[in-house]
Amino acid sequence: MPDAADFRIDLLASQRAGSVRAAARLLTAAAAFACAAALLLAPSPLRAAATLASVAALALAFCPGRAPSARQLVIGIDGAIRAGGDDEVETAAVRYFGPRFVCLQTPRGALAVWPDSMTATGWRRLLVACRWQRPPEPIGAVAAAGSRTK
Numbered sequence: 001m002p003d004a005a006d007f008r009i010d011l012l013a014s015q016r017a018g019s020v021r022a023a024a025r026l027l028t029a030a031a032a033f034a035c036a037a038a039l040l041l042a043p044s045p046l047r048a049a050a051t052l053a054s055v056a057a058l059a060l061a062f063c064p065g066r067a068p069s070a071r072q073l074v075i076g077i078d079g080a081i082r083a084g085g086d087d088e089v090e091t092a093a094v095r096y097f098g099p100r101f102v103c104l105q106t107p108r109g110a111l112a113v114w115p116d117s118m119t120a121t122g123w124r125r126l127l128v129a130c131r132w133q134r135p136p137e138p139i140g141a142v143a144a145a146g147s148r149t150k
Contacts (some may be wrong), residue, residue: 001013006074006075006076006077007074007075007122007125008072008074008140009072009073009074009075009118009119009122009125009126010071010072011072011073011113011116011117011118012116012117012118013073013117014114014116014117015116016100016114016115016116017114017117024061025058025061025062025073028054028057028058028061029058030059031057031058032051032054032055032057032058034052034054035047035050035053035054035055036054036055038050038051039051047110059127060128062112071084072084072089073113073118073122073126074091075125075126075129079127079129079132079133080127080133081093081094081104081129081130083104090106090107090108091106091107092104092105092106093105093106093129093133094133095110096129097130097131099127100114100115101114101115102114102126102127102130103112104132113126120139
């Protein structure tokens with residue numbers, strides 16, 4: 001159960017994610033068209049295989065995506081990041097973070113987080129938590145002294 005002092009961030013639908021998805025679909029359609037044109041101009045088994053693969057990728061690109069696995073992020077006072085919905089909150093590890101995109105790994109899969117899916121204050125807190133996140137220590141283990149703890 002999260003503490004009352006934890007910082008909660010509600011995740012909204014991201015327009016940037018939609019733009020990236022649309023650009024990827026357009027690029028996939030262009031690749032499928034180019035492969036089909038190459039097959040028509042000079043038929044070969046390799047070009048036929050490339051055309052089939054690109055058409056399959058195009059079909060997958062237009063399949064409806066799955067719903068986001070988390071609707072809320074919780075940043076604990078200890079810096080731990082947890083993601084979840086109304087019913088369950090799970091620990092999230094940082095896979096990648098940068099100034100314009102964060103990818104978190106949860107037990108349910110990867111969670112893409114964009115800056116326009118939350119408030120500016122929430123984004124800054126998430127970036128700080130990503131930067132200073134420590135891997136979870138085993139229960140009963142004593143933290144090793146480092147340059148920051150002396």
